[in-house]
Amino acid sequence: METTQNAGWLEGALAPVPDEIDAADLEVTGALPPELTGRYFRNGPNPLPGRPSGHWFTGPGMIHGVRLRGGRAEWYRNRWVRTKTFLDENARFVGDDGTLDLTAVPANTHVVPHGDKILALVEIGFPYEVAPELGTAGPCDFGGTLTTAMTAHPKQDPVTGELLFFGYGVLPPYLTYHRLSADGARVVESREIEVPGPTMMHDFAITENHVVWLDLPVVFDLDLALGGGGMPFRWDDSYGARLGVMRRDAPGDVRWFDVDPCYVFHVGNAHEDPAGRIVLDGVRYRPEDFAATWREIGGSANPAGDAARSESAHLHSWTLDPATGRAAEERLDDRNVEFPTHDDARTGRRHRFLYTVARGALVKYDLRDGSSSVLEFGQDASVGEAVFVPAEGARGEDEGWLLSIVSGASSAELVVLDAADLSRTASVRLPRRVPAGFHGSWIPDA
Numbered sequence: 001m002e003t004t005q006n007a008g009w010l011e012g013a014l015a016p017v018p019d020e021i022d023a024a025d026l027e028v029t030g031a032l033p034p035e036l037t038g039r040y041f042r043n044g045p046n047p048l049p050g051r052p053s054g055h056w057f058t059g060p061g062m063i064h065g066v067r068l069r070g071g072r073a074e075w076y077r078n079r080w081v082r083t084k085t086f087l088d089e090n091a092r093f094v095g096d097d098g099t100l101d102l103t104a105v106p107a108n109t110h111v112v113p114h115g116d117k118i119l120a121l122v123e124i125g126f127p128y129e130v131a132p133e134l135g136t137a138g139p140c141d142f143g144g145t146l147t148t149a150m151t152a153h154p155k156q157d158p159v160t161g162e163l164l165f166f167g168y169g170v171l172p173p174y175l176t177y178h179r180l181s182a183d184g185a186r187v188v189e190s191r192e193i194e195v196p197g198p199t200m201m202h203d204f205a206i207t208e209n210h211v212v213w214l215d216l217p218v219v220f221d222l223d224l225a226l227g228g229g230g231m232p233f234r235w236d237d238s239y240g241a242r243l244g245v246m247r248r249d250a251p252g253d254v255r256w257f258d259v260d261p262c263y264v265f266h267v268g269n270a271h272e273d274p275a276g277r278i279v280l281d282g283v284r285y286r287p288e289d290f291a292a293t294w295r296e297i298g299g300s301a302n303p304a305g306d307a308a309r310s311e312s313a314h315l316h317s318w319t320l321d322p323a324t325g326r327a328a329e330e331r332l333d334d335r336n337v338e339f340p341t342h343d344d345a346r347t348g349r350r351h352r353f354l355y356t357v358a359r360g361a362l363v364k365y366d367l368r369d370g371s372s373s374v375l376e377f378g379q380d381a382s383v384g385e386a387v388f389v390p391a392e393g394a395r396g397e398d399e400g401w402l403l404s405i406v407s408g409a410s411s412a413e414l415v416v417l418d419a420a421d422l423s424r425t426a427s428v429r430l431p432r433r434v435p436a437g438f439h440g441s442w443i444p445d446a
Contacts, residue, residue, distance in 0.1 A: 009045075009056035009297045013382035013407065013436040016046040016059065020080065023431040026066070026073035030426035032416060033401065034071045035392050038444035039132060040403050040414060041065045042384060043111040043120060044437020046080065051089060054230025055298030060086045061108030061120055064405065064434050065134050066414050069445075073414075073428040081107040081120045081128050082136035093124065094225075100171075102126045102149060103139040109152035110439040114163050115184020118443060121152040123168065123202060132443075145187035148176045152439070153203040153266075158345045162188075164206055164248075170198045170220040170232075177211065177251050191251040196240070200233045205270035205280055206248070206348040212270050212280055212320075213244035213254065216263050218290070221300070230298045235291055237261070243327060245278050245320055257320050257327040263290040268315070268340035271350040277321045281354065281367070283338055284316040284331075313338055315356065315365065333372060337363055339385040339439070343397055352397050355386040355419070362386050362404065364422060375422040382407040382436045388419060389442045401425060403442060407434045 010016065045059030053059035061081040067074040084091045084104045091104045105125035112119055119127040119140060127150055129137040141147070148167035155164050161182030168175050174197060179189040193213065198220035205212040217239035225232035241261045244254040267282035285293065289312040294300075315332045337356040354365040360379045365372045377383055383406050390400040402417040414428040 007052065007054075007298060009059075010047065010052055014056060016048075016435055017062075017078070017432060018049050020078050021431060022075065022077045024075050026076055026431070027429040028071075028073050028426055029429070030416075030424060032068060032071045032073065032426045032428070033391075036068045036389065036401065036416070036442075037070065037446075038442060039065055039067050040387070040440060040442055041111045041118070041134075042405055042434075042437055042440030043081075043108060044435060045106065045108045046435060046437075048080075048086075053298075057108075057297070058106060058230050059108060060106045061122065062437075063111055063120065063130065063134055064430075064437075066428060066430070068428075076428075076430050077134055078432075078434075079130075079134040079136075081130060083107050083128055083139075100125075100169075102141075108438070110441075112154065112441050113443045114154075114156065114180070115182070117184050121150060121154075123149060123152045125149050142180060142184070143186050146178065147190075148173070148178075150178070151201075151204070154180075155204070155206045155347055156344065157206065158347055158349070159208075164211065166193070166201070166204060168199065168201045170225075174198050175201065175213075177246075189251065193244075193246070193252060193254060199239070202265050203267050203282070205267045205282075207270050207272045207278060208348050209248055209272065210270075210278060211246045211248060211251075212267075212278060213246065214264050214267070214282075215240075215242050215244060215256070217241055217261060217287075218263055224300055231300075234300050235263075235287060235294070237287075243280065243318060243320060245322070255322060255325075257318075257325065259318065259327050259329060261287050263287075266338065266340055268354045268356075269342050269347060269351050271348065273319075273350075275321075276323070277319050280318045280320070281332070281340070282316060282318075283313050283340060283356070285313050289313065312336065315340065315354070332365065332367075332370075333363075335363060335372075341386055341388055343388050343390060343400070345390065346397065353419075355388060355402060357383050357385060357404075362402070362417070362422065364398075364419070373422055375417065377406050380408065384434075384437065385439055386417075387440055387442050389444075396420070403440075405430070405434050405440075407436070409433070 046062035047059040102125035107120040110121040163180040173192040175193040386402040412430040412434040
């Protein structure tokens, strides 16, 4: 593993910014749609000066926010999430007695609204509630009803409004399913899901009637944890790779489908087809490509990771057939992509469009006809995840806008694109470069 003195996750597009700033009345090119009234927040790791992280995934969370209203960009600000580990560098996730402190986390992966809360998320512990002006309210366990970690990738059912999520752990229970009320007040259901060991499950999917699990061969390693590594997880060929389908009305009863060894950080979406099969799309890494990527961002090297950095994170589709018990896999494109997003109103339902990030570009996929379109920003541009915001009264699935932070070596902008053709509607000049990060949300005022 690289040392933090020459760590790639502290340099270039990933290099942290040293402080928090505020700026008002931002310069806008083009015309911001007046109905974009709200806040765009994006989360990501940003180590403090003098406190470098041992892995890209472990730096303290910093949220970058832009306030839009009435066709104006009123402000930009960035704030670290004031978690226990941010305020006290000696705070420890694992205590001397082996107990876990689920509040001693970086809260650095996602930021989502639910009910009356805005939650900064990381998958190893509790979420932290943040204010609309980006102050930190504190850790959130939904009135004491959450007792495990919470994934950074919850799924809101567009019909019920409930938030479905899970937590994985390094000690039993290794995987727990949760259902949060639509108002965000309390967890109304929790169930242990049996898996062989402490798998690092970063994402999952839902359909109208099912949950889709990704039980893949990246697992917790105690020796790495005791050795003080940044992320104590490694590839394990012996663990196996499988996808699970669980009925939402019968949590705990999972039908498993073996798949070729791989890792998936991010799914796009899933749905049920007319034949009763489950169709899942996501970005797939082969074992050697996961290992090379993992090592590049601070993870432990292993035999599969001896190859040079490769470009092999591809959009795939899996069709899981309960009638045959088999999974069919298809690569949908040869481009190297990540961070797939879609219209959240179609989460768990049949969808046509996916938006992904490629090097220096955004890619839109039409899953109905198999076509794609690309908007290039330049090879040196750091392009962030594209968040879809539907237009008021939209009838078509791509009637709306894509919001993404695009950074260069010393500058950044929030771009607003017409999702139908990827044309630029407007851009907001930000007062500083924004490091490459993870995930964000549009949080409307209404």
